[in-house]
Amino acid sequence: MQTLVSVGELRTRLSAWRQGGARIALVPTMxxxxxxxxxxxxxxxxxAERVVVSIFVNPTQFGPSEDFASYPxxxxxxxxxxxxxGVDAVFLPEEAEVYPLGRSAATQIRIPALMDDLCGRxxxxxxxxxxxxxxxxxxxxxxxxxxFGQKDYQQQLVIRHLVRDLNVVTRILVAPISREADGLARxxxxxxxxxxxxxxxxxxxxxxxxxxxxxxxxxxxxxALCDAAMAGLQEAGLAPEYLEVRDAATLAPADPVRRPWxxxxxxxLGRARLIDNLLIP
Ligand code: PAF
Numbered sequence: 001m002q003t004l005v006s007v008g009e010l011r012t013r014l015s016a017w018r019q020g021g022a023r024i025a026l027v028p029t030m031x032x033x034x035x036x037x038x039x040x041x042x043x044x045x046x047x048a049e050r051v052v053v054s055i056f057v058n059p060t061q062f063g064p065s066e067d068f069a070s071y072p073x074x075x076x077x078x079x080x081x082x083x084x085x086g087v088d089a090v091f092l093p094e095e096a097e098v099y100p101l102g103r104s105a106a107t108q109i110r111i112p113a114l115m116d117d118l119c120g121r122x123x124x125x126x127x128x129x130x131x132x133x134x135x136x137x138x139x140x141x142x143x144x145x146x147x148f149g150q151k152d153y154q155q156q157l158v159i160r161h162l163v164r165d166l167n168v169v170t171r172i173l174v175a176p177i178s179r180e181a182d183g184l185a186r187x188x189x190x191x192x193x194x195x196x197x198x199x200x201x202x203x204x205x206x207x208x209x210x211x212x213x214x215x216x217x218x219x220x221x222x223x224a225l226c227d228a229a230m231a232g233l234q235e236a237g238l239a240p241e242y243l244e245v246r247d248a249a250t251l252a253p254a255d256p257v258r259r260p261w262x263x264x265x266x267x268x269l270g271r272a273r274l275i276d277n278l279l280i281p
Contacts, residue, residue: 001082002089007140010091014052014141017088022049026143026170028134031055032072033081036178036186040147041085043175047145053082054091054137056098060106061129067271072188091141098136108132111165114158117251119266119275122241127158134159138170145171149178151185153264153277157251177276179205185276192271201269203236207243208263208278215245215261215280222254226263238267238274248279 004010014024025048027040037053044051055078062068075092082090099106108128114120115127138146148156156174163172178186183205184198193201207229214225222245233240243265245254254261261280266273 001079001087003079004089004091005093005097007093007097010052010089010140013089014050017050023144024048024141025051026137026141026146027051027053028137028146028148029053029055030057030071030188031078032074032188033078034178034186034188036149036151038081038085039178040149040175041082041087043173044145044147045086047147047173048143050088051086052089052091052141052143053087054093054141056091056093056133056137058098058129058133059095060099060103060132061126063123063125066123067189067192072191091137093140098133106132109135109162111158111161114154114161114251118242118244118246118264119154122266122273127155130155131158131162135162135166135168138163138168143170145173147173147175150174150277151177151187151275153262153275154251157249183209185274187272187274189272189274194270197237197270197272200237201272201274203233203238204265204267204274204276205278207233208265208276211243211245211263212278212280215263229265233265233267238269241266241268241273243267245280 002013025044027044029037057071059068079090109131110128120127160172182202184202211225211229214220226243230240230243245261245263247254248260248262262277264277266275
């Protein structure tokens with residue numbers, strides 16, 4: 001497995017692979033890899049002959065009071081896990097490589113219809129940061145396919161939107177949410193949970209399932225089901241930020257005659273902010 005730190009060496013390596021007829025898949029990550037990331041890597045390997053994983057803790061997607069400084073950075077363990085998966089290259093750029101003109105001069109991408117609601121309400125600027133770094137990585141690597149996880153549901157819609165709108169040729173693939181045995185969606189931030197919090201954390205997924213079951217049964221409105229589920233989360237010791245049923249393609253309020261829907265939730269639990277979602281076909 002190659003470890004590449006500059007765009008120049010990355011492009012040299014990629015162009016040799018392309019000349020040999022290989023398709024390239026990119027899995028963008030912020031490192032501290034867990035089983036969920038490795039599932040993205042395996043999906044990527046089914047779609048392309050060469051897999052590149054980027055590891056970059058992107059400062060522009062963290063708010064001023066968020067965990068950028070303390071975000072877990074484990075490059076050696078990550079490299080070992082990726083080598084064991086047969087990944088061809090890991091791209092580990094420094095900030096100056098990703099933001100060559102500096103953060104304050106960086107080109108911004110804004111999609112107001114998708115960025116300001118749900119997670120965007122509690123994390124202003126977050127999706128602008130995600131969109132700007134993902135477009136940079138797509139431009140640096142020029143992959144045939146890029147793989148993201150469904151846990152970050154709003155993020156994957158933002159990325160699909162920018163790729164379509166800006167005519168980026170990369171195909172975007174979204175992998176199903178990877179869960180622990182008790183239903184908790186895998187996330188690097190789960191390690192912020194103490195044992196008591198970890199035991200309560202699956203309540204988030206349970207709340208989504210309760211809402212989905214209520215919708216399937218009929219008789220109660222989506223709003224009533226979500227209010228009851230939010231109250232249940234509070235009783236379980238979580239601090240929900242939102243729990244809502246939305247149109248799965250646009251995140252507009254769910255229209256009774258237009259499907260699929262998605263139930264999305266975010267909640268704080270100790271130092272962690274958990275997010276999860278469930279598609280309603
Ligand atoms: O989902 C993530 O890990 C990040 O938001 C991403 C897509 C790597 C951009 O920094």
